[in-house]
Amino acid sequence: xxxxxxxxVAPTANAPARRPARRSLSTLPFLAPSVIVLLLWMIVxxxxxxxxxxxxxxxxxxxxxxxxxxxxxxxxxxxxxxWTALANTLLLVGWVLVITVGLGTLxxxxxxxxxxxxxxxRLLVIAPFFVMPTVSALIWKNLMMHPINGVMAFVSRxxxxxxxxxxxxxxxxxxxxxxxxxxxxxALLILLTAIQSLDHEQREAARMDGAGPVSMFVxxxxxxxxxxxGVVVMIETxxxxxVFAEILVTTSGGPGxxxxxxxxxxxxxxxxxxxxGGASAGGVIAIVLANIVAFFLVRAIARNxxx
Amino acid sequence: MANVSLREVRKDYGSFEAIKGVSLDVRDREFxxxxxxxGCGKSTLLRMIAGLESITGxxxxxxxxxxxxxxxxxxxxxxxxxxxxxxxxxxVADNMAFSLRLAGVPAAERERKVREVAGILxxxxxxxxxxxxxxxxxxxxxxxxxxxxxxxxxxxxxxPLSNLDAALRVRMRIELAKLxxxxxxxxxxxxxxxxxxxxxxxxxxxxxxxxxEQVGSPLDLYHHPRNLxxxxxIGSPTMNLLPASVTAxxxxxxxxxxxxxxxxxxxxxxxxxxxxxxVTLGVRPxxxxxxxxxxxxxxGEVLVAERLGGATYLHVRAGGGxxxxxxxxxxxxxxxxxxxxxxxxxxxxxxxxxxxxxLERTGRHPLADVTRAPRPLTH
Numbered sequence: 001x002x003x004x005x006x007x008x009v010a011p012t013a014n015a016p017a018r019r020p021a022r023r024s025l026s027t028l029p030f031l032a033p034s035v036i037v038l039l040l041w042m043i044v045x046x047x048x049x050x051x052x053x054x055x056x057x058x059x060x061x062x063x064x065x066x067x068x069x070x071x072x073x074x075x076x077x078x079x080x081x082x083w084t085a086l087a088n089t090l091l092l093v094g095w096v097l098v099i100t101v102g103l104g105t106l107x108x109x110x111x112x113x114x115x116x117x118x119x120x121x122r123l124l125v126i127a128p129f130f131v132m133p134t135v136s137a138l139i140w141k142n143l144m145m146h147p148i149n150g151v152m153a154f155v156s157r158x159x160x161x162x163x164x165x166x167x168x169x170x171x172x173x174x175x176x177x178x179x180x181x182x183x184x185x186x187a188l189l190i191l192l193t194a195i196q197s198l199d200h201e202q203r204e205a206a207r208m209d210g211a212g213p214v215s216m217f218v219x220x221x222x223x224x225x226x227x228x229x230g231v232v233v234m235i236e237t238x239x240x241x242x243v244f245a246e247i248l249v250t251t252s253g254g255p256g257x258x259x260x261x262x263x264x265x266x267x268x269x270x271x272x273x274x275x276x277g278g279a280s281a282g283g284v285i286a287i288v289l290a291n292i293v294a295f296f297l298v299r300a301i302a303r304n305x306x307x
Numbered sequence: 308m309a310n311v312s313l314r315e316v317r318k319d320y321g322s323f324e325a326i327k328g329v330s331l332d333v334r335d336r337e338f339x340x341x342x343x344x345x346g347c348g349k350s351t352l353l354r355m356i357a358g359l360e361s362i363t364g365x366x367x368x369x370x371x372x373x374x375x376x377x378x379x380x381x382x383x384x385x386x387x388x389x390x391x392x393x394x395x396x397x398x399v400a401d402n403m404a405f406s407l408r409l410a411g412v413p414a415a416e417r418e419r420k421v422r423e424v425a426g427i428l429x430x431x432x433x434x435x436x437x438x439x440x441x442x443x444x445x446x447x448x449x450x451x452x453x454x455x456x457x458x459x460x461x462x463x464x465x466x467p468l469s470n471l472d473a474a475l476r477v478r479m480r481i482e483l484a485k486l487x488x489x490x491x492x493x494x495x496x497x498x499x500x501x502x503x504x505x506x507x508x509x510x511x512x513x514x515x516x517x518x519x520e521q522v523g524s525p526l527d528l529y530h531h532p533r534n535l536x537x538x539x540x541i542g543s544p545t546m547n548l549l550p551a552s553v554t555a556x557x558x559x560x561x562x563x564x565x566x567x568x569x570x571x572x573x574x575x576x577x578x579x580x581x582x583x584x585x586v587t588l589g590v591r592p593x594x595x596x597x598x599x600x601x602x603x604x605x606x607g608e609v610l611v612a613e614r615l616g617g618a619t620y621l622h623v624r625a626g627g628g629x630x631x632x633x634x635x636x637x638x639x640x641x642x643x644x645x646x647x648x649x650x651x652x653x654x655x656x657x658x659x660x661x662x663x664x665x666l667e668r669t670g671r672h673p674l675a676d677v678t679r680a681p682r683p684l685t686h
Binding site for chain 2 (some may be wrong): 205210
């Protein structure tokens with residue numbers, strides 16, 4: 001739809017409700033500049049990635065070159081690291097979504113209540129979103145989860161427990177916690193505004209109908225939030241598929257491949273092993289994965305948005 | 308049985324007192340309308356009865372039981388909101404059954420009750436639709452249906468018709484009146500529309516600034532307004548309020564002189580009034596007419612003629628800066644800038660003292676105390 005409109009054919013054909021349009025003049029010249037820029041913006045990198053993925057291209061060995069056929073893909077798809085990275089990517093996205101949406105909904109309900117200092121509390125809860133990923137990862141690594149200097153270690157020591165070496169024992173969990181901490185404010189913000197848009201009289205009607213806090217949440221607030229949750233899931237998924245800085249700063253994908261996701265695997269191929277061809281093949285696989293996820297997501301959310 | 312009584316009920320928002328001590332009795336099967344200008348506290352009062360606003364002083368009793376601390380769902384009331392407040396993600400049937408579902412009523416029983424109420428309101432074919440697919444009038448009926456399903460002691464309506472267009476409003480008004488009759492229910496209804504109040508109420512409560520100005524039957528308020536506020540609020544177009552001074556005081560009449568020099572004898576009890584006191588003479592536009600030449604009355608010039616077809620409102624400027632609205636028959640051949648003479652019949656006039664209170668009339672209007680007889684209980 002948007003592309004057909006952009007090509008300048010749609011406006012007359014698509015608007016039967018309007019007066020018979022006498023706009024036979026072409027809108028193409030006006031649309032063309034932005035369409036061309038956007039197209040180049042998308043097509044050129046995509047084409048280059050596809051191109052690189054089919055040639056032998058390693059920066060360590062410039063002499064090597066020429067068409068590689070499917071060998072880059074073969075090498076990648078038979079590499080167990082890819083499947084570990086895929087699993088890690090989906091685990092990371094899935095768990096962060098569960099935590100941010102779940103906790104975000106509960107916090108949104110909480111922050112919708114009237115309590116003294118609500119303005120300040122809201123500001124504080126939004127704040128993590130403004131911290132750049134590298135900085136928040138460093139803070140978590142050195143101030144919170146560090147087995148000797150960290151706050152968490154201090155707490156467990158003072159309670160008589162052995163401190164947990166988070167990044168050695170639960171590496172992926174630690175990354176999930178950090179990323180979830182960063183994205184929780186976003187989910188909260190969207191869900192809180194959604195809750196606030198809930199018609200006041202609807203809540204009162206439910207109260208008159210005998211709804212207590214729990215039934216109010218289950219029958220009135222949660223259905224009302226459906227659309228907003230869909231938006232949160234969609235936007236977060238887009239960004240979470242490409243989490244990189246947090247992993248680089250905290251675990252560098254390790255120990256082993258425990259926290260290597262697809263984005264980090266591509267980085268390792270391209271900038272640690274200098275295998276541009278193999279990295280590009282990984283990039284193409286990432287595009288395929290993103291499209292599969294997007295397909296299901298858009299279908300699920302489009303149904304949600306239609307009502 | 309459902310008697311609601313308010314005893315010196317107050318609502319204090321800390322810096323601002325919205326309801327300043329209201330006492331009122333609503334009898335079983337009565338249709339009571341709260342009416343007043345915006346901000347008069349009528350909606351607040353209704354929400355306090357519903358339990359959606361806390362009561363900061365006084366007592367609310369339903370059937371003799373104090374309800375101040377009882378939650379809104381347990382007072383045995385149902386409310387219809389201005390915005391209908393239907394649950395958008397539930398079908399019409401689920402909307403109506405929601406309270407039963409929360410109360411743990413079995414599904415078959417819920418279904419039966421919903422069908423029964425849907426039958427009363429002709430909602431049968433709509434039961435599976437979502438509120439978003441309904442028209443305004445249908446949504447209104449669903450909201451009423453949701454209230455009926457609960458079989459409440461008292462129905463509360465918060466300006467339920469103000470989101471409908473004019474034609475639909477008239478139809479729903481009649482439907483509501485019929486429903487009141489057939490359900491034999493006690494209803495409390497809030498509106499700012501005096502036509503709704505006059506046409507539907509057994510008893511009108513006029514509120515202003517958080518206090519009750521007057522309680523009475525529609526015609527009681529119309530013929531015997533207690534003060535200037537009620538006189539100006541009830542009736543359309545608004546009653547003419549003219550400054551006057553007392554010239555003579557009799558046992559059953561008070562004679563006053565208007566700024567135009569016209570003298571009018573009004574059959575009211577003078578009370579403490581003495582000749583020379585300043586008073587306000589009130590007379591409704593529909594109680595004025597044009598007089599033949601040579602008759603005595605207020606002479607003036609027609610500035611505006613509003614022709615509604617059946618009736619014409621003449622805005623007449625008389626001497627002394629007095630403005631007068633006169634309702635004449637729509638066929639009267641009067642034109643703007645005509646000189647007209649308006650006789651003032653003292654028997655149709657009201658007198659208000661300097662404190663704004665009406666002087667008691669010597670006789671009551673024969674229809675002022677007529678109330679709709681409650682239908683005998685059949686069950």
